[in-house]
Amino acid sequence: MTKGQPIIRFEGVTKRYGKVVAVDAVDLEVREGEFFALLGPSGCGKTTLLRMLAGFEVPSEGRILIDGQDVTNVPPNKRPVNMVFQNYAVFPHMSVADNVGYGLKVDGVGGAERARRVEEALALVKLDGLGSRRPDQLSGGQRQRVALARALVKRPRVLLLDEPLSALDAKLREAMRTELCQLQAQVGITFVMVTHDQDEALALADRCAVMNRGLLQQVASPSDLYEFPASRFVADFIGSVNMLEGALVVDEPDHAEVAVAGIDLPVFLDHGVTGAAGTTLWLALRPEKIELHKWAPAPPALGDAPQGRNAVAGTITHVAYLGSESLYEVTLPDGQKLKALRSNLTRWDQEDFALGEQVWLAWHACSPAVLLS
């Protein structure tokens, strides 16, 4: 899904705290109207990047542009962005309506106009009629709605969300995900969210930036991040993965073969890799893309790997039963362990694929993602 023009641009933004480089030469564009997620493990620099966008931190190097305007040194109270804080930071001594109206009051928006817009914002987050409540009479979910309304009522160009769902319990988080998506579609404002939760990022965002140790690793749509990761870090951070290290042995325009220790015949890929023979590379194979068979797999479909390729025998050494599916750990003869995820298609699957069973693993020629770094 492609959305409009760039609205935010980071140009070579670096942030240092003493000798620690929190954000390292980040170039990044966020487009008008999109839901953008900054994703990464804790300490990767994503929050620092968001706080620089809000104005709470000033970059050591580089520029930040919003709507083409250089805002690098503009203080937070003069920027066309508003933020939803991690713990919501709802003002405890003000009523819900006063919280939501605070930004307008500071801007000098008068009584009747202010009351109308506060009412609108509260309706937007489904808190109509709760304007006179005190924050300590609200649940965590309601406080978050207050924080959302308080930021949205100022009609910012960009709404910043710092780990918006992390303080909610699991059920509520699920519901709020859907609501955040709907809210964003409804108001049409660009959302930039920071999260360490990959599921959250994949479910909510139009595009994600994955960061690690201050460096931008990859910027892509959720499905591209998952299916076409750019590096081992991204493949490993997003979802679960079997990482096979191998050497390139055959490289043709229409197929390639990779020798992997512990698998008898080279792994067959349905596309070229354009690398020198012998190059070390990694195959990222998602557990759900590995099929589990009780016998050696039948001849493959047309266009797939030749007979006997992309298949390996092993023993089930662990089963995690997850209800709708099961996660199997299969140990190969050389001791290597592979994870395979399988839907529980019948009610008797647990007996067919039990602990200690000898099984075959197989995958399509297009399934492994080839990684060079």
Place this chain on the structure above:
Amino acid sequence: MKGPLDYLARWPLRLWLAMVGAFLYLPLLALVVFSFNDSRRITVWRGFSLRWYAELFDDGELVAAFGNSLVIAAASTIISLILGTLAALLLWRFRFAGKAPLEALLGLPIVVPEICLGVAFLVFFTAIVPWPTELPWPLNLGAIIIAHATFSFSFVALVVRARLASFDGALAEAARDLGAGEWLIFRDIMVPHMVPGLVAGALLAFTLSLDDFVITFFTSGPDTITFPIKVYSMVRFSVTPAVNAASTLLILLTAGLTALALWLQGADIAKQAA
């Protein structure tokens, strides 16, 4: 199962508790009771009467001393509230060279023996900066007001500083994000948060000033008598139940204000725990 409080159910401990209570409060109780005694003699009970209280209010000097005490307490409270709050804000907000020594110095007036402070003020106001005693009332009370503010501002600073420690910086950031500048953040976010600390600090300063004897003794002159000093001089001339009545009033006032301060802080803690 026995909790620590279950031991209170045993009679030796109860007895001990009762003895401690009696030791602490019986003298005060005796004082209060005998302030209602209908007798000139302080040790013989002759019946209930309010005559000593009436006598108190007829004593012009005592009423004037009480007025002085109230004015001094009010003025020194205002001064120490402003100075103490500023000091607390400074220590909370900024990092600077010499912050640790300054924090230690702030507590000094609390730990230095009062008699030392008293003598120090005596020297200061006679030898270094003599306070003109012929000023019209209440300006002639200036020296005492300054002396009181000097020690009570430390208490205010400590109480407000403790309150500030629980301030959530994200609130200030949120206000800033919504467009507020430094002054609005202070007025709309910081001050409401500090209010319980300010009230408790002010009550503390007021009470400390009201019943201070030692420091006041060294800084007051013949025209600037405070209530505790006056009571002391009454005792020197003659111990009448009027002294008891005056003391009872003072106890009532300070106990009431202290209870109010404690209640405000307690309500604050309960709110944070909730």
